[in-house]
Amino acid sequence: SKKAFIFDLDGVIVDTAKYHFLAWQKLAQELGIEFTPEHNEELKGVSRVRSLEIILALGNVTATDAEKEQWLYQKNQDYLAYIENMDASEILPGVLPILEYIKAKGQWIALGSASKNARPILEKVNIMHLFDAIVDGNDVSNAKPDPEVFVRAAQLLGATNENAIVFEDSVAGIQAANIAHMTSIGIGDAKILHEAQFNFNDFTFIEPSFIDSLLN
Ligand code: B16
Ligand code: MG
Numbered sequence: 654s655k656k657a658f659i660f661d662l663d664g665v666i667v668d669t670a671k672y673h674f675l676a677w678q679k680l681a682q683e684l685g686i687e688f689t690p691e692h693n694e695e696l697k698g699v700s701r702v703r704s705l706e707i708i709l710a711l712g713n714v715t716a717t718d719a720e721k722e723q724w725l726y727q728k729n730q731d732y733l734a735y736i737e738n739m740d741a742s743e744i745l746p747g748v749l750p751i752l753e754y755i756k757a758k759g760q761w762i763a764l765g766s767a768s769k770n771a772r773p774i775l776e777k778v779n780i781m782h783l784f785d786a787i788v789d790g791n792d793v794s795n796a797k798p799d800p801e802v803f804v805r806a807a808q809l810l811g812a813t814n815e816n817a818i819v820f821e822d823s824v825a826g827i828q829a830a831n832i833a834h835m836t837s838i839g840i841g842d843a844k845i846l847h848e849a850q851f852n853f854n855d856f857t858f859i860e861p862s863f864i865d866s867l868l869n
Contacts, residue, residue, distance in 0.1 A: 657812035658755050659803050662766035662789075664697055664822030665840050667743050667778060669768075676728050684724075686712030698823025700767050700796045701725060706776060718742035729770075738769065739777040747856030752783050754861050756869065757813035761785045763806040765819065765826075767796060786810050789800060797825040807835070818867055824848070836867065 663669045674693045681688035688708060696704045705725055709716060716724070755762055763786040764771060771789035775781045786809040788802050795801040807817040819830035822841045827849045830837035838847030838853065846852055853859050 654816055655760060655812065656787075657710060657761040657763055657766045657807050657810045657817040659664045659763045659806050659812055659817055659819045659835070660700070660752075661819070661821045661823070661826050662764060662768055662774065664769050665820050666745060666748055666780070667739070667774060669736065669739075669774065670697060672732055673704075675735060676731040677704065679731055680724055680728050681708055681712070684709075684712060684714055696835045698821070700765055701729070701769065702791065703796060733770070736774055736777065738776065741779045744778050745856060746778065747859065749780070751856050751859055752780065754864055756783055758864070760868065761810045761812060763810060764788065765806045766790065767793075767802065770790065775857075797823065798828035798832065800829040800835075803835060805835055807809075807833075813853050821849070822846075829830060 663673070663812060669692065672689065673696065677693070677696065678688050686708060686815055688711065692711060695707055699707070702725065705721060706723060722830055754763060762784050766773065766789045769790035772787065773786065783849055786806050787807040788809065792805060793801045803817065803819055807814055814833045815837050816839065817835040818837045819826070819835050820840055821827050821830060827837045827846055831848060837849045838851045839849030840853055840855060843852040
């Protein structure tokens with residue numbers, strides 16, 4: 654039967670992690686908190702609010718809700734300025750051919766992202782038309798590893814969880830897919846993503862024959 658191929662956005666389709674990092678780093682600097690690329694790894698797949706909590710904890714900074722809201726707003730404004738100039742050249746290597754192959758095979762394609770900025774990014778990199786369903790940070794109340802974002806995507810398409818395949822770069826996202834009994838495919842370091850059923854360093858290692866093997 655027809656399969657639902659669900660893609661995470663940041664770290665899978667585009668490398669927006671570098672822009673999140675620059676925007677968080679600016680805020681951290683203003684607050685006198687040391688924030689390194691290693692720290693940034695912990696923010697992958699994590700919601701905006703939770704990301705701020707992790708950064709504040711790094712610096713033992715406590716804040717009022719009003720301050721946190723102001724900082725979240727400021728961080729997002731800076732992030733939006735970075736993604737403003739994104740174009741199709743920022744789609745990660747190998748992604749577009751695989752999306753087009755899945756499409757040509759008549760299968761479903763969905764987005765399952767924690768980001769509230771997912772839709773404008775898909776528009777900027779010009780691949781919105783390839784998606785049959787989009788579920789992002791605006792649509793869900795439970796963050797990965799809760800599988801809500803992927804389960805909703807499958808539901809929108811009328812696919813069972815067992816017929817859903819998830820591409821993820823974060824540990825929390827792989828766990829979410831596994832909890833939902835979806836096929837989990839890790840994109841990135843196999844040591845970090847060891848809970849994934851399959852792992853590829855990036856999409857250039859995914860052959861059409863691998864996609865075919867998932868269709869039965
Ligand atoms: P925003 P994904 C996630 O996207 C990012 O990995 C994570 O670093 C970010 O904090 C989160 O989106 C929220 O993003 O601030 O744009 O709402 O990997 O789930 O596509
Ligand atoms: Mg991601």
